[in-house]
Each structure stands twice: as C-alpha cells, then as structure tokens.
Amino acid sequence: MTDLDGKCITLGVTGGVAAYKAAELVRLLGKAGARVRVVLTGAGARFVTPVTFQALSGNPVWTDLWDPRASNNMAHIELSRDADAIVVAPASADFLARIAHGLANDLLTTLCLARPRAGVEGAARDCPLLVAPAMNVQMWENPATRRNMDVLRQDGVVVLGPGSGDQACGETGMGRMLEPEELLDDIVAAFLPALLAGRRVLLTAGPTFEPLDPVRGLTNSSSGRMGYALARAAAEAGAQVTLVSGPVSLAAPRGVRRVDVTTAREMHAAVMERLAGQDVFIGVAAVADFRPAEFAVRKIKKGAARLTLDLVANPDILAEVAVRPDRPLCVGFAAESENLDAYAEAKRRAKGLPLVVGNLVHEALGREDSTVVLFDDAGRHPLPPGPKMEVARRIIAHIAAMMPRRAPV
Numbered sequence: 010m011t012d013l014d015g016k017c018i019t020l021g022v023t024g025g026v027a028a029y030k031a032a033e034l035v036r037l038l039g040k041a042g043a044r045v046r047v048v049l050t051g052a053g054a055r056f057v058t059p060v061t062f063q064a065l066s067g068n069p070v071w072t073d074l075w076d077p078r079a080s081n082n083m084a085h086i087e088l089s090r091d092a093d094a095i096v097v098a099p100a101s102a103d104f105l106a107r108i109a110h111g112l113a114n115d116l117l118t119t120l121c122l123a124r125p126r127a128g129v130e131g132a133a134r135d136c137p138l139l140v141a142p143a144m145n146v147q148m149w150e151n152p153a154t155r156r157n158m159d160v161l162r163q164d165g166v167v168v169l170g171p172g173s174g175d176q177a178c179g180e181t182g183m184g185r186m187l188e189p190e191e192l193l194d195d196i197v198a199a200f201l202p203a204l205l206a207g208r209r210v211l212l213t214a215g216p217t218f219e220p221l222d223p224v225r226g227l228t229n230s231s232s233g234r235m236g237y238a239l240a241r242a243a244a245e246a247g248a249q250v251t252l253v254s255g256p257v258s259l260a261a262p263r264g265v266r267r268v269d270v271t272t273a274r275e276m277h278a279a280v281m282e283r284l285a286g287q288d289v290f291i292g293v294a295a296v297a298d299f300r301p302a303e304f305a306v307r308k309i310k311k312g313a314a315r316l317t318l319d320l321v322a323n324p325d326i327l328a329e330v331a332v333r334p335d336r337p338l339c340v341g342f343a344a345e346s347e348n349l350d351a352y353a354e355a356k357r358r359a360k361g362l363p364l365v366v367g368n369l370v371h372e373a374l375g376r377e378d379s380t381v382v383l384f385d386d387a388g389r390h391p392l393p394p395g396p397k398m399e400v401a402r403r404i405i406a407h408i409a410a411m412m413p414r415r416a417p418v
C-alpha cells in the first residue's frame with residue numbers, strides 16, 4: 010500500500026515561477042497512489058502548458074470555469090465534490106488574496122469556495138484546502154499578504170511553508186515554495202489523524218561512535234532509519250519532536266528539531282538536558298554499552314601481534330530516564346538475535362518500561378522493511394511487517410492510545 014492509495018487530489022497551479030515544480034509534484038503524488046486532476050489558472054498556463062500536466066497526471070487538465078466537459082457544465086462542483094483534498098501549489102499572492110476574500114472569479118477560486126466543509130449543511134465530509142505560497146520576499150512580507158494569510162489560517166486553510174532562500178527574482182528571503190518532496194510529506198501528513206497534537210516527543214536514533222584514537226572507534230550498523238521514521242510519524246501525528254541523533258547519513262524529517270551527537274555520553278547529556286516537559290521518550294538509538302577506557306591521542310600503530318582493549322560501561326540512558334519521578338511515557342527498543350519474546354519482556358520489566366518494541370536483528374538493522382512485536386502490560390502485539398514508515402505510524406498510534414487522557418480545557 011502507498012501513502013495516498015485511492016486518494017483523489019485536485020491540484021491548483023497558479024501563475025508563479027515555481028509552477029515548474031508542480032509538474033514534479035504531480036509525478037510524486039501519482040507515484041504515492043493518488044489520482045490527480047490539475048486546474049491551471051490563466052497565469053499558471055503561461056508558465057507551464059496544460060499538455061505537461063495532462064501527460065504527467067494521465068487526466069484532462071481544467072482551466073476554464075465554463076468548460077462544457079463537466080457534468081451540468083459545473084466544473085467547480087465536480088472538481089471539489091469528489092476530491093479528498095484540494096492542494097494549490099504554487100499559490101500566488103493574487104490567488105491567496107482572492108480566496109481570503111471569498112472571490113470566485115475563475116475556476117480555481119470558485120472550486121475552493123465551493124469545497125465541502127464538515128459541519129456545514131449538506132457536506133458529507135470535509136475537503137481540506139492546502140496552499141503552498143510562492144512569491145517574492147517583498148510580496149510575502151507585505152502587510153496585505155500578512156493579513157490575507159491570517160484570515161486564511163483562521164478559516165482553516167492549511168498553509169504549507171513557504172521556505173526561505175534564493176529566489177528567481179535574484180533576491181533572498183521568505184517566499185520560496187517548498188520542494189515537491191516536502192510538499193508530498195505535508196500532504197500525506199494532512200490525511201493522518203493528529204493523535205499526538207500538543208504533545209512533546211523526545212527520541213534518540215542511530216548508532217553512537219566511541220573514539221579509540223583520532224581515526225578509529227567502536228560503533229554498530231544501526232542506520233537510524235527506524236528512529237527517523239518514528240520521529241517523522243510523531244511529527245505527522247502533530248507532536249513537537251526533538252531527535253537526538255548519532256552519526257547517520259539521513260536528513261532530519263521536516264518539522265523535527267535534530268540534535269547531533271557522537272558518543273553515548275554526549276547522547277546522555279543531550280537527552281537529560283531536554284527531558285523536562287516531554288510527554289514521551291523513545292530510546293531507539295543503538296547506544297554502545299561500552300567505550301574504550303582510554304582515548305589514544307595519537308593513532309595506535311600496528312606492531313604487536315595482539316592488542317587488548319580495556320572497555321568501561323556507558324550510561325544506560327533509557328533506564329535512567331525511566332526511574333525519574335518526572336519521567337515521560339518511556340518506550341524502549343529491543344533488538345535481539347534470538348528468543349525475542351523472553352528477552353524483550355525481560356528488558357521491559359528490568360527497566361520498568363510501559364512499552365518495548367522488539368525485533369530480531371537480522372529482520373531489522375540496516376533494512377528498509379521492519380517486522381516488530383510490541384510488548385506492554387496487556388501482552389504481545391505483533392504488527393504487520395512492512396516499510397519502516399508504515400510500521401512507525403502503527404507504533405505511534407499504539408503510543409498515542411497509551412497516553413493518559415488530558416482533562417478537557
């Protein structure tokens with residue numbers, strides 16, 4: 010199953026230089042399983058022609074409010090009624106101003122105004138509207154645009170970005186449209202339930218590296234993928250996420266605050282410093298149990314036929330967090346090479362953890378897919394095997410269900 014399987018997305022493309030990136034977005038949405046119908050404004054069609062979008066989406070492209078191909082001649086109704094979401098990328102300053110004021114003077118603004126909204130009479134469901142602004146920094150910072158964005162947010166429109174950086178006009182600053190891959194992540198997240206809204210989650214991920222001399226050290230084969238997938242899944246679920254990461258070659262998931270560390274002791278310090286106020290702590294990192302007792306300032310030279318390393322124990326971060334009186338909900342990982350049930354449950358009890366995610370090393374470390382079993386007070390819960398992101402979302406859903414309910418405000 011893909012992230013947007015069976016979803017129908019109406020993609021509006023307005024008149025901005027970033028319209029060329031919308032072509033890649035169509036491709037990514039299609040690859041993620043969505044059916045995409047593109048609506049181009051008149052200005053949008055000056056930047057990229059309908060032919061490109063038709064070829065990439067495999068569907069006819071819509072440009073005209075008066076298009077006779079629509080049932081009852083009402084393209085604006087057809088394109089909003091059976092859409093699971095309306096996404097406008099790029100969204101020009103002009104388009105944003107018009108929808109902030111309820112204008113309906115072309116096909117795209119009219120279908121946005123006509124979109125079904127939950128709770129409104131006659132609407133069987135909600136059709137969320139997501140906009141990805143793209144414009145020059147002066148246009149973005151203009152008080153008129155600021156006012157329009159406030160109105161749109163109050164109206165429940167989801168605003169994706171914009172980012173900051175070099176702009177087509179030669180200036181630098183806020184107003185760059187997010188990259189197509191980033192937009193895809195945000196669109197996928199918009200379809201997921203906000204199970205951890207308002208919660209704070211702290212995670213560790215990746216291996217640690219314990220230096221032995223200036224060029225060597227002790228580490229392990231953890232890729233960090235599971236920890237990063239969990240960080241992303243927690244952020245998708247609406248949590249404020251901090252990820253303390255050992256050395257890995259992965260990019261931080263969007264919206265996740267990443268703290269880079271190398272050794273187990275650095276990871277320990279980074280976690281303790283950030284623990285206050287967290288609702289959940291997930292120890293995914295494969296922390297080295299031992300480190301060299303001595304660090305050789307100069308490279309250890311080849312010579313003797315045998316070299317003995319003296320190792321000392323590293324702090325047990327998870328165990329330490331789990332016994333604190335102000336502990337958040339603590340989740341551990343048990344990567345075992347055999348006897349998964351017995352070892353994972355023993356670890357859970359020894360450290361007093363409400364939840365342990367167990368997996369067999371040959372089925373997990375360094376791989377794309379994951380097979381895990383959850384152990385909690387209610388017993389063992391095997392999750393369906395699948396890509397790490399899918400498994401991560403299920404683990405986050407399980408954690409969310411374990412969270413103490415909050416008093417209504």
Ligand SMILES: Cc1cc2nc3c(=O)[nH]c(=O)nc-3n(C[C@H](O)[C@H](O)[C@H](O)COP(=O)(O)O)c2cc1C
Nearest residue numbers: 023024025026050052053101102103104143144145
């Ligand atoms: C070369 C060129 C580039 C433009 N780039 C942008 C842009 O990046 N963002 C924006 O908001 N407007 C941009 N505009 C202005 C819009 O195209 C103009 O406001 C238009 O009315 C938008 O119409 P639409 O929202 O119906 O697509 C650009 C105009 C030109 C001529």
